[in-house]
Amino acid sequence: LEDSFLQLNWSDEAKINTYTRRPFQPRLIEEVVLAYLNGDTSTQRCTSDFPDRAIIQQLIPNSNKVFRVVVGIRGDPWTIISFYSSSARRKFFKKIKHKKKHDKQKTMTEHDKQEPLAKFIANFTYYDDTNALVVNFTEEPDELAEDATKYILVYYNQTDKIMAIRIDSPTICIRGITNDKPSFTLNPTYDEERDIFKINFADSISMTTFQKTDVEDVEIEIDDEGKLVAILFHNANIKMANMCVK
Incomplete structure (x- = not known):
């Protein structure tokens, strides 16, 4: 067919x-x-x-x-x-701009204690033929998408809230993931005081660096090899579709 x-x-x-x-x-x-x-x-x-x-x-x-x-x-x-x-x-029809080098924001040596909120991830799927990881925060159609980094795509719903992300080549860019039978463990947390929703892809490590992305209020945490450790969403109650889920 x-x-x-x-x-x-x-x-x-x-x-x-x-x-x-x-x-x-x-x-x-x-x-x-x-x-x-x-x-x-x-x-x-x-x-x-x-x-x-x-x-x-x-x-x-x-x-x-x-x-x-x-x-x-x-x-x-x-x-x-x-x-x-x-x-x-x-x-559309703009010169392809060079990827700007992100400024290092701060270095974390001690992780905050945060409460796991697994209910804020609807589902996630790894596609082995395209080597892509898609994480859905809600089950709804996406309206627009923007490139946060060269390998992270952020999807928005009709009310301009973030409802999913797509990570290209996660076996290369995520800490601790290998090409041989990749397995993913997502640990979402929410810091109510700072209003930050965070997806942890790796266990706590002693030294990480934060970098801003090309999408406002979306930040990544990487290790000393540049591998992705976590993604942070600031102003989560305003920006995230899953924060409205009861």
């Missing part, structure tokens, strides 16, 4: 997202990529931090949004890896 209607290859992640959460139809997603391959000037190819991938994007008519398709460019035909809509003001 897929061979009859689709012209490109599809990852398992992309297939699942077309019929579980997202309003985009497979044919429409392929049309964006095929339009670029056919020389349509309404599309644009952006470089990716991964050498075997590219991002094809196109303005969504009558909106300030741009639709982005991440494709694997090794092999013929190309492979649809993932897709999402984003803000056209940031993404």
